[in-house]
Each structure stands twice: as C-alpha cells, then as structure tokens.
Amino acid sequence: MALSAARIGRRRAQNALFVGFCFLVTTLALTALALILYSLLIQGVGGLNLRLFTMSTPAAGTPGGLINAIVGSIMMCTLAMAMALAVGVMAGTWLAEYAGESRYGSVVRFLNDVLLSAPSILVGLFVYEILVAPFKGFSGFAGAVALALLAVPVITRTTEDVLKLQPTSLRESAIALGTPFWHVVRTVLWRAASSGIITGALLAFARISGETAPLLFTALNNQFFSWNMAKPMANLPVVIFQFALTPYSDLNQLAWAGALIIAASVLAVTIIARFVSRDPKPS
C-alpha cells in the first residue's frame, strides 16, 4: 500500500511537471508571437500616412511612399494567381477525377506535396535561369511566374481535396441526365466545390503576397512607378528587405510600414478564407 501510494505520488508529480511545462511553453510561445505582432504594429503604425499610398519609394532623406511597390505587388500577384488558378484547378481536377489510383497520379500527387513546401528561393533561381538570364533582364513577368509556381501546388492540393469530398452520387446523377463528363466537372463539380476552391486560392494568395526570396532574382526592384511588367518591377517584399537593411531610419520606417501592410493583408485574406470555407454556399 505504501509502495503504491509512493507510486501514485510520483505519477502525480510527473503529471504536474508535464502540465506545468505545457502551460509554460504555451505562455512563452504566445508571448513571443504577441511581442512580434506588437512591435510590428507599433513600428508600422508610426509610418502609416497618406504619402505611403501616393508617392513612390524615395532615396534616403527625402519624403516618399510605397505606391509603386504596392501596385507592383498587386499586379504580379494578380497575374500569378490567374496563371496558378488555371493550372492548379485543372491539375487538381485531373488528380481527383481522372488520375484515380494510377501510378502517374500518385507520382504527381507526391511531387506536388514536395513542391508545396519547397524552398521558395530555389523557385526564384529556377525562374532566373529560364526567364531572366535568356532574355537578359529582370521583369515583372518573371516575378509573376515565380509566384505562380509557389501558388500552384496549394491550389492543386485544395482543388483535389474538395473535389474528392463531393459525393459520387452527384457525378452519377449528372451523368444519368446525359451530360458529358467534362460538363459534369465544370457545371456540377466545380460549382459544388467552389467555396473550397476559393479558400485554396485565397490561401495561395496569402502565401505568395509575402514571398520575398523568389522576387529578388526575378522582378528585382524599381525605384519608380511602372505599369510595365516587361521591366524590373517594384514590389513590397523586396522594398522591405532592401530598406530594412539600410542604415537610414526613414527608410527603416517605410520598411516597417510595408511589413505591416503585408502582414495585415495576409491576415485579412486568411480570415476571409476561413469564413468562405466555414460557410459553404448551397449550390
């Protein structure tokens, strides 16, 4: 009896240690992450003003904003998303509807999962090799292609997953009406899965909008406002990177403001994505 009481005591102590550890590290982790968001907010809000959205990136010591970088980022991300949606939705459809359990299907599925977490800087190097070096120039197009390559795996994956969730009876009833299968896919399955596909697209958008590494060697940067995607193009992440590493406090301030804009939009997009996926529209 004494032995078992001692044993229970020891187990209780071990458990207290475990529970205490979990509480401690959770507090620690949440504090660290809160600190990061706090300094982002404090430093970033200090730099928020109208100039940010009306003027282009300045040289040190002169007033300026981030409009060229914001527009550049939006243009490249939009083009990237257009390309990624076309490829990703089709590829996801193939994996879910046509590939079945085929060997090629499982290879593509597996490599897509690897690509999903591949280092983004390597995608940048790849696009540099195929689009920048041969055409002898950095360009917004190259940046958009690099971003698209990072978005495609996310969209493919979510498209495949949500299509597989659609009941077989849905496909069968559409086919029973005499609909060609590709019509079934487009008019029944895609529509039924639309909220899931939109969620995937939003998550992919959130992911690429903050990516810096792949843009360093593709879109580079541009100090001036430009609509021309065939030339180097300003973008928020690279501007933040370059301005943060300068010794000038006004440029650092702009970098913080840019980081706040990116983080806030990523959070907003992620939250919208959660709402879309939580509340599927009846179709």
Place this chain on the structure above:
Amino acid sequence: MSTAEISAADPAPRRLASARGSGLEPVFHAACFMAATTLLAALGGVLVALAIGGWPAIAKFGVGFLTNVTWDPVQDVYGAAGPIVGTLITSALALLFALPVAGGVAFFLVELCPPALRRPIGTAVELLAGIPSIVYGMWGLFVFAPMFAKWVEIPAMAAAPADSIWSTLVQGIPNGSGILAASIILAIMILPFMAATLRELLHTVPAQVRESAYGLGATTGEVVMKVTLPYVRRGAIGAVMLGLGRALGETMAVTFIIGNSHDFPKGLFDAGSTIASTIANEFNEASGMQQSALIALGLVLFLITFIVLALARLLLRNQARL
C-alpha cells in the same frame, strides 16, 4: 474511384441523350492532364536548371566544393562547407528549440486548454503560421538582436570561464546576430506551423482511445506521452520533418540576423551563413564562376530539402493529408 465506374459505363446512352460538347471531352481531359504534368515539369525543371547552372562550379571544384571552407570571390575559389554547415546547424538548433515548445502548445490545446480558449488560441496559432517570414526577419533584426546582445550574449561571454568549452561555445562578436540568434528566430518562425500541424494530428486520435486511457486512471501526461502521441507518431515525425524542411530553405528570417560570414562558425555567437542567405545576398551581384557556385549551392539545398520533404511526405502518407 468514381472515374473507373464512369468510364466503364456504357457510352451509348450518353451519345443518344446529348452530343452537345461531348466531342470536347478528350480535349478537356488532355488539358487537365497537361496541367498536372506542368507540376511535374516544374519540379524537374528546377532540378535540371540548377544542375545546368551549377555545372561549371561542380566541374571545377568537384567534391571539394562540399568540403572546402574558402569562399573567395576575389580569387574565384568557392567552397560551400561554411554555408552548408551553417544551414544544418541553424536548422537543427531551430528544431531543437521549436519541437518541445510546439509539442507543449499542441498538448495544451488538445488536452488542457479550457474549451472557451481552445478556439481563439488555436486560430491564433494557425493565423501566425501564415505571417510572411520577412516579418520575423525584421523583428529579429530590429527588436530581438539588441535585446539578445544585451541580455544573453554579453552576460554569457562575461560569465564564461577562460579556456573552457563554455567560452569556446560563446565565441563571437556580441552584436546580437549570429548562429544562435538566427536559430532562435527560425525556431519562432516554424513554431506556429509545427504546433498547428501537431494539434491537427492529435485531433485525429479517436476519442475512445483517449477516453479509455483516462478511464484506466492515466494522468494527462501519461495519456499524451504513452497513448495519443505514440498513436500518431509516424505523422508526428512527418510533421517535424516538414518543419525542418521549412527551416532548411528559409531565406528571409535568417538573412537579416545570421551575420553573413562565409567562414566556418567558431561559436554560437559567431556570424555564419546559410545556403539560402548566401544566395539571397550575393546572387544579384554575382557573375561567371561565382554565380555558378551559388547555383550549385542551390542544387545542394534542393537535394537536402527534397530528401527531408520526401521522407516527411512518406511518413505522413497514411495520415490525414496535412
């Protein structure tokens, strides 16, 4: 699954009922197939492009490229041992720091958290996993580094007895950047991702399994360590390796704070470099052999991360896809 049934069905009624647009069926199928093949081509393309671009450097320096420490653009001699070791050390340290914390957070959320807080904290962790890494990098540079230098590096160096292992470990310039600082920032960056993945995995454990363990009188700690964690161990290892894959290839969170020196790091506070930070810093100014050496570095990173990620995916294959 349904595909087989559908294509096995008699096509005749379909043709009878409506032929409108059915001629495009093979076109649509082919387009989908090509989109899927594009993915394959992209990954293969990355490998081929890196191999071609890096070939001059690989041909010139051979295996010595991996073991040589000299990285000297002036003499045009490149050895990648410094960045490679830097990558491995920072990722390993980051994993060492992040793993217990991520585990603790996941266990807390699944077993201990009051239900009212479960959802907000869980959501917060998932949202933080999506914050771009450049934010972590900037925070590391402007906020963390000065604090780290003042509160950790200088006291640790002052307290270290001369000529001990301790003093060797804390060698370096106490300016807040270096191997250890970069590892900590990396750890903070992969933490939400790992915690969210582990939490998701632990939720896949059937309620009966957990409840029967509690019913036998097991404590919370015993339930987690002896029942639920072993239940998902394959997936958990996979999740950890996904985190490792992120740490290995991370560029922005590291470049800001590692100090960017190509030498072999002498101590934890010493400046170092990783493969990704070296490429990010030098690629745009590089040409000729240096550029080729940087691309060869990229190839090394590709091979390391591919192996880690492939293993992770194989381990995660039978789990719910994460």
